[in-house]
Structure formats: C-alpha cells, structure tokens
Amino acid sequence: MSDDFDGDWLQLREQFDSRARSVPLALLLAEALPVRPRILDLGAGTGALFRWLAPYIGRTQIWTLVDADARLLERAFNDIGEAAEQVGWIVTLPKRQVMLIHTPVGVWRVEAQLADLAEAPGNLKLDQADAVVSTALCDLVSRPWVSRMAATLRVPFYAALNVNGHEGFYPPHADDRLIARGFRQDQRRDKGFGGRALGPDAPREMARAFRAEGFRVVTAPSPWHIPAATPNMAEALADGHADAAGKSLPPVLRARIEAWRRARQLQAARGALVARVGHADLLALPPSVAKTALTIN
Incomplete structure (x- = not known):
C-alpha cells in the first residue's frame, strides 16, 4: 500500500467522522454480533473507529487494529488510553501491543497488527474475527480487492465513510469544476491495492460484490458538513x-489551481468557507446473520 496518512489529519477529521457515521447502521452491526465479539479494524489509523463504535456495541469485545504504519498504531494506543482515562475508566497494558480497558459494560481488549492491507485478505486471520470493519478505506481499494474480500468473508463487513462523489465548496468559485475534475481523477488512481481505486464508485461496487456472494447489504448516507466555524478543517479540505x-x-493549469487554493484559504481564514463531502456507510451481512438481524429504518 503506497498512500500514507498523517496522524494530525486523522485527528482533525475525527469529530466530523463521528458526526457523519450512521448510528442506526452501527446498531444493526452491534445486534448482528455475538455476545463477546472479535472485531478486525482495517486501516485503523489512530483508532478513531474503535473510539466511536465500541460504545455502540456496548459489551465485552476484542479489537485488532490493523494498519501498515507502526507510528499510527502506537498513536492509536496512546489516544485510546487517554480517552478512556478521561472518562474514568481503568486502562492496563498486560503485554506489548495489548491494551485492556475496564468499562462499566465489560472489558474491551485492543490489540495491534502491522500488515500491508494490499495483501488482504490473505494476510489476515479472518477465522478469528466476528466482523471486519473500516473507515474511509474502501474508496482507496480496487475492484479486485473488494471482490476477494467478499468471496472470502463469512462474517459481517462494515465500511464507513466511503466517498460517493457528491461534494462541493461554498461560496461557488469559477474553477470549482476544474478542481473537482482533477480531484476525481486522483481519487481513481492506483493507491497500491492492485488496480485503480474505486473512488466515488466504492459504495456501488462494494454492494455489487457482496450481494453477488449472497450477503444482505444495507447502506446509509454519512456526509461531512464542514461549517464556516471550523476554518482549519475547511482549509485542510481545500x-x-x-x-x-x-x-x-x-x-499548464497549475496557476489556476493555485489561485483557487489561495482564494479558498482566504475564505477559510475569514470564516467564510463551507464544504460538504458526500459519503455512504455500508454493512454487508452474510446469509446466516442476515436472517436474524433487524431491518434498518
């Protein structure tokens, strides 16, 4: 996997991710899991999905955070531990790369696995997982990658915050279409997953692949709304x-691109830049689980 992700960017976006993800879809996943679920988090980064999803699961659980960046996994442990202690929970570290969080609803075990996700699912211990989850990962992967995952999995697959191509900055700028065209081309370049990235086609392609394997697929919108009151995020997005x-x-278009950037930076600094980025969350349930899971409203 070739694309790197900055921990500070992941921290900046976390609050927007948390507001955007579909709570009903998370609760549907939680209901589909066994009493003491084992969860494999792909591209876990700084552990933001764990911090958001674990309370909705709401019982004893075991997470394996998988990422290709050892620095991000180290930061994940630090951030998870600090967040737990801030609410008064006891955190213990019985051994290297293992954390226990003692919560009122049970012990949450967090482990780390360093792995290149381009090789997934062959390098993952899927037989030890009750669900595979991710955030903002599947628009980076290729169609063959998704097809392999769908053909291999026999447990729920949850993918949050996959871009769907519905986005925009406000107020309008004359070169918005130019920037959007270049951005869309970049979204579809090979990101190191063995082919062109799915980009905004990710929700549709994932649904197709998992349905072809007999999974029941449920989706829900999860757009980012970036208000003018959050200039750092608006500027970073621009x-x-x-x-x-x-x-x-x-x-030859470089001057126009940089002029657009400067205009957006100035608007953000003035608290006048608003943005919206469309995403979709997806939950694929295997036939054995889908029979008993509730229907999302």
Whole structure:
C-alpha cells in the first residue's frame, strides 16, 4: 500500500467522522454480533473507529487494529488510553501491543497488527474475527480487492465513510469544476491495492460484490458538513483538493489551481468557507446473520 496518512489529519477529521457515521447502521452491526465479539479494524489509523463504535456495541469485545504504519498504531494506543482515562475508566497494558480497558459494560481488549492491507485478505486471520470493519478505506481499494474480500468473508463487513462523489465548496468559485475534475481523477488512481481505486464508485461496487456472494447489504448516507466555524478543517479540505488536482491535471493549469487554493484559504481564514463531502456507510451481512438481524429504518 503506497498512500500514507498523517496522524494530525486523522485527528482533525475525527469529530466530523463521528458526526457523519450512521448510528442506526452501527446498531444493526452491534445486534448482528455475538455476545463477546472479535472485531478486525482495517486501516485503523489512530483508532478513531474503535473510539466511536465500541460504545455502540456496548459489551465485552476484542479489537485488532490493523494498519501498515507502526507510528499510527502506537498513536492509536496512546489516544485510546487517554480517552478512556478521561472518562474514568481503568486502562492496563498486560503485554506489548495489548491494551485492556475496564468499562462499566465489560472489558474491551485492543490489540495491534502491522500488515500491508494490499495483501488482504490473505494476510489476515479472518477465522478469528466476528466482523471486519473500516473507515474511509474502501474508496482507496480496487475492484479486485473488494471482490476477494467478499468471496472470502463469512462474517459481517462494515465500511464507513466511503466517498460517493457528491461534494462541493461554498461560496461557488469559477474553477470549482476544474478542481473537482482533477480531484476525481486522483481519487481513481492506483493507491497500491492492485488496480485503480474505486473512488466515488466504492459504495456501488462494494454492494455489487457482496450481494453477488449472497450477503444482505444495507447502506446509509454519512456526509461531512464542514461549517464556516471550523476554518482549519475547511482549509485542510481545500488544500487536499488542490494538491490532488495539481497531481492529476496538466502543468499548464497549475496557476489556476493555485489561485483557487489561495482564494479558498482566504475564505477559510475569514470564516467564510463551507464544504460538504458526500459519503455512504455500508454493512454487508452474510446469509446466516442476515436472517436474524433487524431491518434498518
């Protein structure tokens, strides 16, 4: 896997991720899990999905955080431990890369696994998992990757915050379409998962792949709403779009891209830049589980 992710960016986006994810879909997953579930978190980063989802599962659980970046996994343990202690829970570290969080609803065990997700699922211990989960991962992967995962899994697959192509910055700018075109091209380049990335096609392609294997698939919208009152996030989002467009579009357009960036940076600094990024959450339930799971409203 070639793309790297900055821990500070993951921290910046965490509050927006938390607000965007579908709670009904998370509760549907929780109901589909056994009493003491074992959860494999792919591309876990700093552990943000664990911090959000574990309380909805609400009972004793075992998580394995999988990532290709050892620094992010180390930060995940630090951030998870600090968050637990802030609410008064006891945290113990019985051995290296294992954390126990003693909560009122049971002990939450967190482990770490360093792995290249481009090789998944072959390098994962899927027979030891009751669910495979992820956040903002599956729009980076390729169609063959998703097909392999769907063909291999016999447990629920939950993928949150997959981009769907519905996004925009406000107020409008004359070069918004130019930036969007370059950004979309960058979304679809090979991100190291053995083929072109799914990008905004991820929700549709995942649903197709898992349904073909007999899974019941449920989706829910999970858009980011970036208000003008959060200038750091708005500016970071605009910078990311400009960087991606600069990589994808011809050099002759560089001046227009940078002019768009400067305009958006100025708007963000003035508290006048608003953005929306469309996402979709997806839950795929295998036939044995789908028969007993509730229908999402």
